[in-house]
Amino acid sequence: MTDGLIVPPGAGRKFVTKAQEVTFKVTGDHSRTGSLFEVLVPPGFDVGAHVHTRSEEIFYVLEGELELLAFEPGQRTSKDWRSWRGAGDRRPVRAGAGSCMFVPPGCPHAFTNPTDTPARMLFLSAPAPDHERYFEELLEMWSNETADEAAVMNLREKYDIQQITPLRYDAR
Structure with missing residues (x-):
């Protein structure tokens, strides 16, 4: 018999940098199918499409x-995904607490915090553990302040992340 896992509030392996705070709640060590993270998204952070x-x-x-995006636009532009439009005039959506976004493989997606206050979200990624390893390496780059745009792009490509618009962090 295998035991389950209970992760109390505030618990989990936490990575904190000037640009993001990620707490690993369920990882590839626990699940064969997915990883679950709690993410604090600071004002001005944009993951990029x-x-x-x-x-x-x-x-x-x-x-x-x-602000969330999960659709194929009529035209992918490399500058700002927030101006993208999809079929039926789909647009990015401002989403508050309780909002959920599902992203299948191949779907362009992004999120940003355009407000002046931090946002918190749960993030589930499948399969495990690709995003765990990506976050570990990215957060290590940021904590060592060695993350230039080219290094981040190389890391994202390594973990099946095809960047369309740039990752940005405009600290407010």
Whole structure:
């Protein structure tokens, strides 16, 4: 018989940098199918529009507001995904607590915190553990302040993240 896992509030392996705070709640050590993270998204953080060919993701806003994108635009532009338009005039959505975004493989997606207050979300990624390893390496780059744009792009490509618009952090 295998035991389950209970992770109390505030618990989990935490990575904190000037740009993001990620707490690993359920990892590839626990699950064969997915990883679950709690993410604090600071004001001014924009993950940039990107696509995964293998993984699917679910984002659930716990607190605050995020702007979310999960559709193929009529035209992919490399500058700002927030101006993208999709079929039926789809547009990015301002999403508050309780909002959920599902992203299948191949779907362009992004999130940003355009407000002046931090937002918290749960982030589920499948399969495990690709995003765990990506976050570990990215957060290590940021904590050592060695993350230039080229290094981040190389890391994202390594983990099946095809970047369309740039990752940005405009600290407020």
